[in-house]
Amino acid sequence: MAQIIVVTSGKGGVGKTTSSAAIATGLALKGKKTVVIDFDIGLRNLDLIMGCERRVVYDFVNVINGEANLNQAMIKDKRCENLFILPASQTRDKDALTKEGVGKVLDDLAKDFDYIVCDSPAGIEQGAMMALYFADIAIVTTNPEVSSVRDSDRILGMLQSRSRRAEQNLEPIKEYLLLTRYSPNRVKTGEMLSVEDVKEILAIQLLGVIPESQAVLKASNSGVPVIIDQESDAGLAYSDTVARLLGEDVPLRFVTEEKKGFLKRIFGS
Amino acid sequence: MIKQNLELKATSFTLSVLYINNSNLDSVANELDKKLAQAPQFFIGAPLVLNLSALNECNVDLVALKSLLVERQLIIVGVTEASANLATQAKELGLAVMKSGKQAKAPTIVPRTTKIVKQNVRSGQQIYAKESDLIVFGAVGNGAEVIADGSIHVYGALRGKAMAGAAGDNNSVIIASSLEAELVSIAGQYWTADSLQQHCHAQRGCVRLEGETLTVELLPQ
Ligand SMILES: Nc1ncnc2c1ncn2[C@@H]1O[C@H](COP(=O)(O)OP(=O)(O)OP(=O)(O)O)[C@@H](O)[C@H]1O
Ligand SMILES: [Mg+2]
Numbered sequence: 001m002a003q004i005i006v007v008t009s010g011k012g013g014v015g016k017t018t019s020s021a022a023i024a025t026g027l028a029l030k031g032k033k034t035v036v037i038d039f040d041i042g043l044r045n046l047d048l049i050m051g052c053e054r055r056v057v058y059d060f061v062n063v064i065n066g067e068a069n070l071n072q073a074m075i076k077d078k079r080c081e082n083l084f085i086l087p088a089s090q091t092r093d094k095d096a097l098t099k100e101g102v103g104k105v106l107d108d109l110a111k112d113f114d115y116i117v118c119d120s121p122a123g124i125e126q127g128a129m130m131a132l133y134f135a136d137i138a139i140v141t142t143n144p145e146v147s148s149v150r151d152s153d154r155i156l157g158m159l160q161s162r163s164r165r166a167e168q169n170l171e172p173i174k175e176y177l178l179l180t181r182y183s184p185n186r187v188k189t190g191e192m193l194s195v196e197d198v199k200e201i202l203a204i205q206l207l208g209v210i211p212e213s214q215a216v217l218k219a220s221n222s223g224v225p226v227i228i229d230q231e232s233d234a235g236l237a238y239s240d241t242v243a244r245l246l247g248e249d250v251p252l253r254f255v256t257e258e259k260k261g262f263l264k265r266i267f268g269s
Numbered sequence: 270m271i272k273q274n275l276e277l278k279a280t281s282f283t284l285s286v287l288y289i290n291n292s293n294l295d296s297v298a299n300e301l302d303k304k305l306a307q308a309p310q311f312f313i314g315a316p317l318v319l320n321l322s323a324l325n326e327c328n329v330d331l332v333a334l335k336s337l338l339v340e341r342q343l344i345i346v347g348v349t350e351a352s353a354n355l356a357t358q359a360k361e362l363g364l365a366v367m368k369s370g371k372q373a374k375a376p377t378i379v380p381r382t383t384k385i386v387k388q389n390v391r392s393g394q395q396i397y398a399k400e401s402d403l404i405v406f407g408a409v410g411n412g413a414e415v416i417a418d419g420s421i422h423v424y425g426a427l428r429g430k431a432m433a434g435a436a437g438d439n440n441s442v443i444i445a446s447s448l449e450a451e452l453v454s455i456a457g458q459y460w461t462a463d464s465l466q467q468h469c470h471a472q473r474g475c476v477r478l479e480g481e482t483l484t485v486e487l488l489p490q
Contacts, residue, residue, distance in 0.1 A: 150412060154391060203425075
């Protein structure tokens, strides 16, 4: 039985799709059979970031409506043996995602896969609710600023009250914090909240900190998940994140300011 | 089982109270006639209680007062707030001496139990502890709301809204490990975040009512 992971946030543009692509790829690279599903109906871009937009024939909504089967709709990743993408529809409206329809697709996938990664749309509407409803694990993606933290708190409330596990009184969803677009310099100047601040407010386990990085934009422009770029700080930070998700104990990186030069350290700045 | 001949049950009724503010019975009669002319259906046949608080110092003839009222088809069931002298007279006339709601003040609802929440209260969530105290083992986030008819204790940061004594209990308090609330309110008296910040900065403290105004008492960390 697959573990269902939702990558969610409440607030838009914080890095959910970037993280879904990176984490799904990372899990596949670790040998886990993984499928990543785009729940952002009408605004699909997971397929762009995964670099498979030209191979989309059928989508998630086609499968729900019985117009295509899973094997027709899933796209096999070119780089990774164990990785599949289930793209979103660009044309249909969000109400196509019903609890029954989504539940059935996830049930079918769960038989074959180790991990199902659900890339949630922003907000707390139907699409976001469906993405989190069946989750076993939630990766609450948060930027180090007040409004993002507040929306994450709101989503945590939803996970605890509106999910399948909550409604059926099962063991609660495992909640993880993923802090993205982190910039130690801007934390120091007080423009951004620190890792500690966010951890204190949200009070959930920290899964990883992804630095603000040029590599992310470069990667998504070329349709390669940033985790593939093992030269980049963001790529390495996502690798660490995946390792922690699989239970490894890996120290945090890229959370302090870049080291000053030797002379600056002696003489101050 | 044999049915009892008598049964005693407590039931409450709403009674109109007529305030007699003048010991001059002629003026009373005059004014009463005017009132009766305006709204007879309001008085006639309805049980009335006389409030005699204004007559405590005077010697009024209760027999004359009663017959004046009875003549006008008013039904007098008792008197209230009467001086000892007037109360004795009333008893002799077969009238009940009654304590008004104000004198026999019903106790405000005191919380009977405690509601415990063992996790953070997240933004958008609302918790109401009806007729009880509320204890939260965790933080109350911005945009979350905790309400109790009794007191509220937060073992964590209080960043959202907290309303204690929601049913009017002035003795309720709000205690938090860190008072950073968007709003605190006790029995309807409230402070917004700005007012709260003039009294404390994210410190451990207890908010309570002193008379009509809120105060914060800082507690040892
Ligand atoms: N660590 C990072 N460093 C720099 N830029 C980043 C980082 N993470 C994400 N971004 C940029 O932020 C933007 C939004 O990212 P992304 O699309 O992943 O967010 P999202 O949460 O999925 O957005 P939406 O809510 O619209 O679905 C993109 O332009 C992406 O390149
Ligand atoms: Mg997205």
